[in-house]
Amino acid sequence: MFRTSWISRRCLEMIRKPASGRLRRFNSTVTQSSFSPALLARARGMAIEHDKLSKETAETFDAKTSKRIGELKGVAEALKEWEDAQESMSELQGLLKDPTTDAELRDLAADDLNSTAAALDALAKRLATSLMPKHPFEDMPCLIEIRPGAGGGEAAIFAGDLLRMYTAYCSRKGLRSTLLKYDTADGAQGENAPLAEAIIEVESPGAYGELRSEAGIHRVQRVPVTEKQGRTHTSAVSVLVLPSLPTSGSEGLEMHEVDLNDPTSDYYVNPADVRTDVMRARGAGGQHVNTTDSAVRLTHIPTNTVVSMQDGRSQHQNRAKAWLLLRSRLAQAKKEAREEEVVALRRNVIGVAKMGRGDKVRTYNYGQQRVSDHRSGITVYNLDDVMEGGAELNKVIQSVKEWLGEREIEMLLTENEIYSKKK
Amino acid sequence: MPRLQHALLLQAYALSPLLPLLLRVTRDLPSALNELRWLRSHVINAIPKQSLHRQHATLVKLCRRRQAAEPLQYILGSQPFGELDIRCRKGVLIPRLETEAYSQHLAEQALESKSWNGLKRKLRVLDLCSGSGCISLLLLHLLRRRMGGVDVVGWDISKQALALSNENVRHSLGPEDRGHVRYEDRDVLASTEKDMHNAEAFDIIICNPPYIHTEDSSVSRSVRKWEPGLALFPASQATGPYQSSEALSVVCAVEDIFYERVLKLATAHDVEKIVLMEVGSKEQAIRVVQLAAMFLPQATLEIWRDAPDQISESYEVASILVDDQNYSVKGSGLFRAVVARCNQHQNPS
Numbered sequence: 015m016f017r018t019s020w021i022s023r024r025c026l027e028m029i030r031k032p033a034s035g036r037l038r039r040f041n042s043t044v045t046q047s048s049f050s051p052a053l054l055a056r057a058r059g060m061a062i063e064h065d066k067l068s069k070e071t072a073e074t075f076d077a078k079t080s081k082r083i084g085e086l087k088g089v090a091e092a093l094k095e096w097e098d099a100q101e102s103m104s105e106l107q108g109l110l111k112d113p114t115t116d117a118e119l120r121d122l123a124a125d126d127l128n129s130t131a132a133a134l135d136a137l138a139k140r141l142a143t144s145l146m147p148k149h150p151f152e153d154m155p156c157l158i159e160i161r162p163g164a165g166g167g168e169a170a171i172f173a174g175d176l177l178r179m180y181t182a183y184c185s186r187k188g189l190r191s192t193l194l195k196y197d198t199a200d201g202a203q204g205e206n207a208p209l210a211e212a213i214i215e216v217e218s219p220g221a222y223g224e225l226r227s228e229a230g231i232h233r234v235q236r237v238p239v240t241e242k243q244g245r246t247h248t249s250a251v252s253v254l255v256l257p258s259l260p261t262s263g264s265e266g267l268e269m270h271e272v273d274l275n276d277p278t279s280d281y282y283v284n285p286a287d288v289r290t291d292v293m294r295a296r297g298a299g300g301q302h303v304n305t306t307d308s309a310v311r312l313t314h315i316p317t318n319t320v321v322s323m324q325d326g327r328s329q330h331q332n333r334a335k336a337w338l339l340l341r342s343r344l345a346q347a348k349k350e351a352r353e354e355e356v357v358a359l360r361r362n363v364i365g366v367a368k369m370g371r372g373d374k375v376r377t378y379n380y381g382q383q384r385v386s387d388h389r390s391g392i393t394v395y396n397l398d399d400v401m402e403g404g405a406e407l408n409k410v411i412q413s414v415k416e417w418l419g420e421r422e423i424e425m426l427l428t429e430n431e432i433y434s435k436k437k
Numbered sequence: 438m439p440r441l442q443h444a445l446l447l448q449a450y451a452l453s454p455l456l457p458l459l460l461r462v463t464r465d466l467p468s469a470l471n472e473l474r475w476l477r478s479h480v481i482n483a484i485p486k487q488s489l490h491r492q493h494a495t496l497v498k499l500c501r502r503r504q505a506a507e508p509l510q511y512i513l514g515s516q517p518f519g520e521l522d523i524r525c526r527k528g529v530l531i532p533r534l535e536t537e538a539y540s541q542h543l544a545e546q547a548l549e550s551k552s553w554n555g556l557k558r559k560l561r562v563l564d565l566c567s568g569s570g571c572i573s574l575l576l577l578h579l580l581r582r583r584m585g586g587v588d589v590v591g592w593d594i595s596k597q598a599l600a601l602s603n604e605n606v607r608h609s610l611g612p613e614d615r616g617h618v619r620y621e622d623r624d625v626l627a628s629t630e631k632d633m634h635n636a637e638a639f640d641i642i643i644c645n646p647p648y649i650h651t652e653d654s655s656v657s658r659s660v661r662k663w664e665p666g667l668a669l670f671p672a673s674q675a676t677g678p679y680q681s682s683e684a685l686s687v688v689c690a691v692e693d694i695f696y697e698r699v700l701k702l703a704t705a706h707d708v709e710k711i712v713l714m715e716v717g718s719k720e721q722a723i724r725v726v727q728l729a730a731m732f733l734p735q736a737t738l739e740i741w742r743d744a745p746d747q748i749s750e751s752y753e754v755a756s757i758l759v760d761d762q763n764y765s766v767k768g769s770g771l772f773r774a775v776v777a778r779c780n781q782h783q784n785p786s
């Protein structure tokens with residue numbers, strides 16, 4: 015592997031001398047196309063596994079194996095094409111290097127080399143994409159938590175707007191969603207009550223992959239209904255998107271292969287670490303009172319994570335919902351902790367900031383009727399359609415997903431560079 | 438009852454003019470808010486296609502009823518109990534959260550029990566003073582998947598309770614489970630030799646009897662005013678067919694009359710048996726432990742608190758000494774149930 019890149023660099027020096035525009039362009043392509051050894055090693059390892067498993071399955075069929083083969087296939091194919099192109103590159107370079115090659119052939123080879131280099135560029139990108147590990151929670155349902163931030167009452171009202179936006183968006187996209195928790199700031203009821211915290215559960219598999227890019231701070235700029243002088247205010251609402259574990263027995267469970275009882279799973283929570291508190295009746299309890307208080311509070315002692323649920327009349331259900339929420343929060347925290355290290359490395363090298371809950375991701379400007387996403391840079395001017403969860407919102411979300419995909423490939427490449435530099 | 442603070446009422450009024458009505462019963466704002474939300478969604482779901490104006494009028498009416506301390510469960514007509522939804526109606530006691538907690542815990546223990554695990558026959562459950570049927574229906578629901586299945590019998594003397602429990606069979610159970618439960622009109626205090634004989638075969642005897650002293654001041658206004666005295670106060674029956682024996686009157690208070698009967702029904706047994714009796718206070722728990730020690734001398738006795746599956750607080754004792762015997766106390770909260778386990782090869786006393 016190491017030899018490959020070394021050779022190509024040598025060749026490069028050789029052909030650089032007859033400086034022509036074409037060749038200079040080629041020069042830049044080659045640098046991009048040469049893969050970091052670590053990334054290449056990983057691709058080769060996967061291709062070997064693919065071939066080995068393919069041979070095995072020919073004899074015995076196993077659902078798990080064939081699933082793995084499916085995962086590896088893309089990498090194996092992309093690698094093969096990239097290697098083929100790479101090989102023809104070296105051949106061409108060999109020709110150019112050879113002093114006995116006549117001038118005509120030399121010209122031809124230089125031409126070919128150029129187009130191969132362009133193809134190699136595309137193939138390298140494809141290989142990188144195929145290597146991109148699928149987000150581990152991609153196929154899961156999710157929870158969307160919406161909480162007003164700075165900006166007081168106006169933030170609470172906008173939080174309600176976002177809640178409606180996502181609910182409408184989900185139903186438009188055919189994603190099943192239910193309102194898991196709805197706390198109003200002061201307990202007021204009805205459509206426009208200011209929101210303190212809302213949690214939507216989007217039960218459809220893949221909802222996390224679809225919506226995870228929505229996490230972050232959403233900013234609104236508008237004249238609040240309560241504002242008498244007509245001044246524009248800026249407020250913020252935080253949106254948190256958590257992968258959610260389907261309740262046992264539901265369709266998704268086999269799919270994610272997450273086992274609540276498997277201590278290595280992100281969703282494993284040791285019941286001994288969780289303290290349950292239920293609201294107790296005042297006084298003697300039992301037959302003496304007929305309380306309706308069914309609140310349940312769970313505390314994860316090692317991390318001091320507290321969730322409480324009191325919306326339902328059923329204590330049993332409140333408990334189940336609280337567990338769902340606790341599992342999701344802890345899984346997210348575990349994942350974030352794991353990523354923290356890598357993120358620090360990335361920041362040092364390419365200055366890519368982590369896009370997390372603390373970052374301002376989007377602005378909704380009512381005065382200009384526009385919505386701008388600060389990550390993908392997209393701006394759309396049909397704010398109403400966005401707030402109704404319509405096609406414009408879809409456009410924004412898709413642009414962010416693309417942006418995120420590109421960033422992740424970039425990071426993967428950088429990660430490998432860091433890795434190979436450290437070696 | 439202390440008067441509500443003026444500021445609290447004003448705060449509630451500012452949120453909704455209906456909240457102060459509920460606040461008079463719930464005494465705290467979060468509960469009042471929850472109740473208002475449940476009442477509102479009940480109005481919307483139960484009586485759809487009403488004009489907004491009519492809906493509001495209905496809601497106001499329901500809040501007024503609640504203000505008069507009528508239990509929310511009677512107004513809404515139901516109470517969740519474990520995974521079940523139990524219908525509630527005036528004249529029958531409302532299922533309590535503590536009852537739900539120990540029923541659930543008992544079912545878990547039954548499923549884990551080594552000697553019952555291998556048992557291929559049906560597990561038999563007797564629910565004395567069955568009321569709405571909440572306990573027996575939940576046990577049936579939780580135990581029906583065990584290998585041998587389960588059969589449940591409930592006894593009560595209240596016609597209204599018997600009617601409601603039968604209604605709850607249809608309302609809360611799937612068609613395949615309904616054949617495994619039966620409610621009978623039987624007086625627990627007047628149990629006959631035949632009843633005693635019948636009771637022998639039960640693996641679980643569970644009873645939430647009336648246990649409150651008539652003068653007890655800790656009974657809430659709503660309970661005293663709206664729930665049936667027959668379900669709460671045993672004193673009215675103390676002079677009936679039942680006369681406490683002299684020996685028992687030494688340990689027993691008048692509100693304990695049911696426990697002796699329940700224990701008597703449990704004495705004859707040739708199978709492993711669990712007897713669970715709900716109690717109303719620590720003092721009553723201790724008296725019931727004394728009684729149980731007399732009737733079931735071989736049995737292992739323990740006390741369960743309100744939340745038997747929860748970790749105890751540091752100030753909660755894990756055992757208690759009664760007549761020089763140590764009994765373990767499980768869970769967290771107030772003393773709520775006395776549990777006796779009788780092993781298989783034990784002669785009836």
Ligand SMILES: C[S@@+](CC[C@H](N)C(=O)[O-])C[C@H]1O[C@@H](n2cnc3c(N)ncnc32)[C@H](O)[C@@H]1O
Nearest residue numbers: 532566567568593594595624625626645647668
């Ligand atoms: C405290 S309630 C318990 C109801 C139900 N098991 C529960 O936990 O919600 C007591 C029940 O005992 C019934 N009861 C009262 N005296 C009885 C008696 N002598 N024999 C049988 N049942 C009786 C009442 O009708 C009432 O339904």
